[in-house]
Amino acid sequence: MITALAGGVGAARFLRGLVAVVPPERTTAIVNTGDDLVLHGLYICPDLDTVTYTLAGVIDPATGWGRAEESWRVMDQLGRLGGRTWFRLGDMDLATHLYRTQRLSEGVGLSVVASELAAAWELDVRMLPMSDDPVRTVLRVPGQGEVSFQDYFVRQHHDVTVESVSFAGVEDAAPAPGVLDAVAAADAIIICPSNPIVSIGPIVAVPGMRQALESRRERVVAISPIIAGAAVKGPADRLMRELGHDASVVGVARLYGALAGTLVIDRADEDLAGAVEAQGIRVVITETLMSTPAVAADLARAALASVLG
């Protein structure tokens, strides 16, 4: 059994590689829900959907989120009515949010809905939200107070300074059914190449998760989302710097050191391998920029080998 902690685009690409090298039915993805939002009354789970669409082969390859061959009839009309259109929801994508919101209103948990949607796409990977309870990633921005993740990320294009990050509601959240077992029973636990602060951070903050990971540290391998001091995509490097971390594989090693016995870094960071190992974490050096599915599969193979031998 393989368990992966996953954020959005980077995690989705990695997981597509992973299921090319291990049987999908032996794979569990524990996905961040701190980015979730309610908009137009609809319950939207960007990370769960990005992972699901990617594994289903229906992701928009240009953006890495949303559906391929999408249309925008609803959004166009909503704009004409004067509605809020900064968070773009395509027609086919909207069907996912309608389905999810209806099921939640019937009293079903988010983890059940996630598995129903995975089944609708005939995915064999087990798809679990980190929690069935609402957790909201909140960023403190000077002059704005606290802003929600999607406001920061989409509306403001993560182009503002962040003073602090917190996960509202996380103290009262429980891991979704199956999450702790998936960590406890896994032969390998992979922390996908996602933003350590706002993608992996919320998952680890769910009560019980940090201890569960620490107790399996020798089976946990993290893949650095930072290559040569920069995030492949998104604000991971800037966020790390602003919150007082090194925006480097060494900074990643410090963040993950208590959880992961191994860190996979890119060849571009080979000269930092010693500094990473000085944090008490083993280093694996390979190509981590997933420019093709084949690279992602090789990366998955290298990560698994570091734990499974």
Next chain:
Amino acid sequence: MITALAGGVGAARFLRGLVAVVPPERTTAIVNTGDDLVLHGLYICPDLDTVTYTLAGVIDPATGWGRAEESWRVMDQLGRLGGRTWFRLGDMDLATHLYRTQRLSEGVGLSVVASELAAAWELDVRMLPMSDDPVRTVLRVPGQGEVSFQDYFVRQHHDVTVESVSFAGVEDAAPAPGVLDAVAAADAIIICPSNPIVSIGPIVAVPGMRQALESRRERVVAISPIIAGAAVKGPADRLMRELGHDASVVGVARLYGALAGTLVIDRADEDLAGAVEAQGIRVVITETLMSTPAVAADLARAALASVLG
């Protein structure tokens, strides 16, 4: 000032005739919300939307509801995901529900949202829901207990026996802001040719409305939705029979007699004029089947003349 009590398709067609003969900015429509439903998390107001779309000239002329030149991308995809698709929501129509639900979630009242949507369509008619509070028309069906209006009307094609009709929540509902004033200040109050039980019934049941109408009885003119013992469309005749009323203009006169000083009936019912007048209600006989906008305009003119002279 002209005020009209309105249900769905029949009322919408009548109102399109009305605004051809009186200035729309002097016209207020008080619209039934007992048919409203929440589905997929979206707040849907079928009657408000039918009236708004019709006056905006964007109604589907074939069905009398929904948008012309509509597409079904979201519904098609929702069906593939295993979602609920019995209540058909087109892509452009969905934008209305997204807009409304978002605004309601921001704490704005339904009457404000209705006027915002009317403004988006550049309508001069004032569009008011009967109440900003939730009222739900509920039908008791043998063997099924209580079913919601849209379950009865759409999912079961109103093809079941109804034992009783009630309006859940109506005791605690208040007329929407402007509703009582629109009745009190009107030169003429028109009860549109809508289902007396499930379209006009909920409006009259809102606390304060019956008294407000009764006190203006001489200014109130109703248009019979029953022609020659049958509803033009929908279950009005069957419902009236099953609930113990005559499915005829005489039955309509009995239902409306305390509220309306005048009843407009079709030429096909000329022989029942005496029986209607025996209920203490004046009769106007004209063509009421609104086969063209011109007929609807003539009907509006006749209804107004009966009250305004």
